[in-house]
Amino acid sequence: MLSVAIFLPLFSALLVLALRREKLSKIISVISSGIVLLIALMLFLGFDWNKPGFQYEVKYEWIPTLGISYHIGVDGMGISLILMTALMFFASFVWSWKIEDRPNLYHALFLMLETACLGVFSALDLFLFYIFWEGMLIPMYFIIGLWGHERKVYAANKFFVYTFFGSMFLLLGIASIIAYAYITTGQISFNYFFHKNLSYPIWLQLLAFLLFGVGFAVKIPMWPVHTWLPDAHVEAPTAGSVILAAVLLKMGTYGFVRYSLPLFPEASKYYIPLIFFLSLVAIIYTAMMAIAQTHIKRLIAYSSISHMGIVTLGTFALDVNALNGAIYMMIAHGLSSAALFMSAGFIYDRIHSYHMDDLGGLARYLPKLSVLFMISGLAGIGFPGLAGFVAEFLVFLGTFKNYPIWALVAGIGMILSAAYFLYMYKKVIFEEETVPEQRLEKWKHLKDIETHHFLPFLLILASAFLLGLYPLPFVRIVEQTSRYVLGG
Numbered sequence: 243m244l245s246v247a248i249f250l251p252l253f254s255a256l257l258v259l260a261l262r263r264e265k266l267s268k269i270i271s272v273i274s275s276g277i278v279l280l281i282a283l284m285l286f287l288g289f290d291w292n293k294p295g296f297q298y299e300v301k302y303e304w305i306p307t308l309g310i311s312y313h314i315g316v317d318g319m320g321i322s323l324i325l326m327t328a329l330m331f332f333a334s335f336v337w338s339w340k341i342e343d344r345p346n347l348y349h350a351l352f353l354m355l356e357t358a359c360l361g362v363f364s365a366l367d368l369f370l371f372y373i374f375w376e377g378m379l380i381p382m383y384f385i386i387g388l389w390g391h392e393r394k395v396y397a398a399n400k401f402f403v404y405t406f407f408g409s410m411f412l413l414l415g416i417a418s419i420i421a422y423a424y425i426t427t428g429q430i431s432f433n434y435f436f437h438k439n440l441s442y443p444i445w446l447q448l449l450a451f452l453l454f455g456v457g458f459a460v461k462i463p464m465w466p467v468h469t470w471l472p473d474a475h476v477e478a479p480t481a482g483s484v485i486l487a488a489v490l491l492k493m494g495t496y497g498f499v500r501y502s503l504p505l506f507p508e509a510s511k512y513y514i515p516l517i518f519f520l521s522l523v524a525i526i527y528t529a530m531m532a533i534a535q536t537h538i539k540r541l542i543a544y545s546s547i548s549h550m551g552i553v554t555l556g557t558f559a560l561d562v563n564a565l566n567g568a569i570y571m572m573i574a575h576g577l578s579s580a581a582l583f584m585s586a587g588f589i590y591d592r593i594h595s596y597h598m599d600d601l602g603g604l605a606r607y608l609p610k611l612s613v614l615f616m617i618s619g620l621a622g623i624g625f626p627g628l629a630g631f632v633a634e635f636l637v638f639l640g641t642f643k644n645y646p647i648w649a650l651v652a653g654i655g656m657i658l659s660a661a662y663f664l665y666m667y668k669k670v671i672f673e674e675e676t677v678p679e680q681r682l683e684k685w686k687h688l689k690d691i692e693t694h695h696f697l698p699f700l701l702i703l704a705s706a707f708l709l710g711l712y713p714l715p716f717v718r719i720v721e722q723t724s725r726y727v728l729g730g
Contacts, residue, residue, distance in 0.1 A: 252357040268349065278328045291721070310432050320723075322573055334698070337694060393477050419437055461490065462554065491546060491575075492572045498558075518648050524554075529548040538589065538598065542583060552571055552633075552652065555648070577706045585611065601669070603674025610690045629707075
């Protein structure tokens with residue numbers, strides 16, 4: 243079933259391209275992504291959180307002479323991210339129901355992207371992992387470059403250059419441990435467990451950690467390799483921003499948890515001060531950058547970088563609670579950022595501007611959106627009762643135990659996140675007096691949330707409430723990964 247979930251979107255993409263019928267492409271995409279979501283939900287509900295290690299494993303020899311196999315499986319983190327990924331793609335296809343610009347190609351690219359994303363979160367062979375990792379780059383490049391806004395080609399090229407640059411370092415990191423394993427054991431293998439059971443010397447750990455880390459840091463993105471993200475978000479179409487923020491950014495933090503911590507444990511401890519410093523700069527500096535923005539999507543993009551800094555902080559606190567919170571934060575941020583980008587995209591669809599100076603008083607004309615936008619923002623700033631609160635609480639609880647000063651300084655970011663969201667919300671939804679009268683007259687005829695908008699909001703925000711009000715089973719599932727990674 244896991245293999246079906248991964249490759250059904252790819253098969254559907256080929257079907258969409260072959261049929262070349264616009265209405266049918268939309269139907270196929272929604273049905274295909276819906277089936278993947280149901281499979282992911284079944285696998286999630288059937289997951290045994292009391293059992294350590296990986297479940298739903300499938301392994302077939304692929305290139306035996308090089309020790310490469312088709313090997314997939316998931317642990318608590320993997321199945322949680324797969325479920326969120328499936329939810330985000332289904333929501334994106336429903337949201338894009340009325341797209342008119344080359345819908346066949348649009349849906350085909352998103353379906354290919356879904357296969358690559360699901361593959362990254364389930365691959366247990368380093369070669370297979372890298373194929374999926376690189377595979378997501380091409381569809382997203384064209385999604386930004388073809389359906390973006392004014393500077394879409396520049397943003398797409400910048401996205402490609404940065405992420406491909408990071409991927410080259412990741413490839414070198416993989417090559418370094420493969421070569422060392424061959425020299426010391428005489429065996430070529432890309433198997434994850436084979437390398438996890440090897441004890442690398444400290445010099446190789448320090449080198450490989452940096453090579454892997456650059457690849458993961460660019461994808462997160464960590465400061466100072468973060469500058470591609472605001473441009474990509476600003477120019478991407480709404481569904482592209484949703485997938486970029488909710489899914490693609492999580493690949494970097496997933497890589498740190500899946501590969502850096504288990505394969506290079508001593509190097510992970512050695513680089514804690516560096517990771518913490520970069521995380522704190524990201525949390526505080528990019529939150530202050532968000533406050534300075536007048537462009538809605540750019541503000542939300544900077545807020546994403548700030549929140550991902552909390553994830554990396556919790557990941558390298560090397561505490562079960564902190565790592566639980568970091569993994570939980572991947573899910574929580576995916577939900578909140580997706581809802582925020584959908585809110586911004588809806589405003590652009592109706593008013594054709596992302597700039598706060600062109601907006602104000604939307605509560606009177608788009609009341610349903612105003613409510614959904616508010617809940618989305620509260621989820622993003624960690625309001626109690628929503629998923630972000632549980633995630634941030636666990637991260638700071640675990641980090642404070644061993645690194646109280648770092649945790650206290652990072653806590654400033656939580657205050658700043660409330661500041662920039664409330665400022666944006668007040669400026670966009672209220673402050674009607676700042677908008678010219680003739681513009682307000684036009685807005686009286688604006689159409690509020692429609693069904694194909696409301697359903698994605700409902701699925702995402704309901705999930706945020708569920709994870710915030712009843713976190714126990716979800717925390718236990720991600721704790722299965724934390725204890726496995728940290729050896730607890």
